[in-house]
Amino acid sequence: MEEVAVLAVIFGTFFGIFYLFFSTRNKERLALIEKGVDAKIFMQGERRKGASSFAKVFILNIALLLIGIGIGIAVGSILYNTFELQEEVFAACILISAGSALLVGFNLTKKMDKE
Secondary structure (H helix, E strand, O other), rough: OHHHHHHHHHHHHHHHHHHHHHHHHHHHHHHHHHHHOOOOOHHHHHHHHHHHHHHHHHHHHHHHHHHHHHHHHHHHHHHHHHOOOOOOHHHHHHHHHHHHHHHHHHHHHHHHHHO
């Protein structure tokens, strides 16, 4: 029973966020149209941001995250077998390398945005 409640809360949260986002955006656009603002301003923002740039950033970050996790597993395995450390070394290496990979992805994304 608790699982159902947790799932309901999770899906309700996502639904609420999307509902608020789209209803607020719709209300803002309707208010601008009522004031007589040209509708081209809605298209300029979408064209400037572009879906392809979001896809590039998303794929870059996911790829770097997976590379970081792989490096973390490899380093953790080497440390575990070489120095006979406890198994917790795997989790530490994975988290450190994944965080480093996301930091690199963030810096690369900032460079892409400047260009």
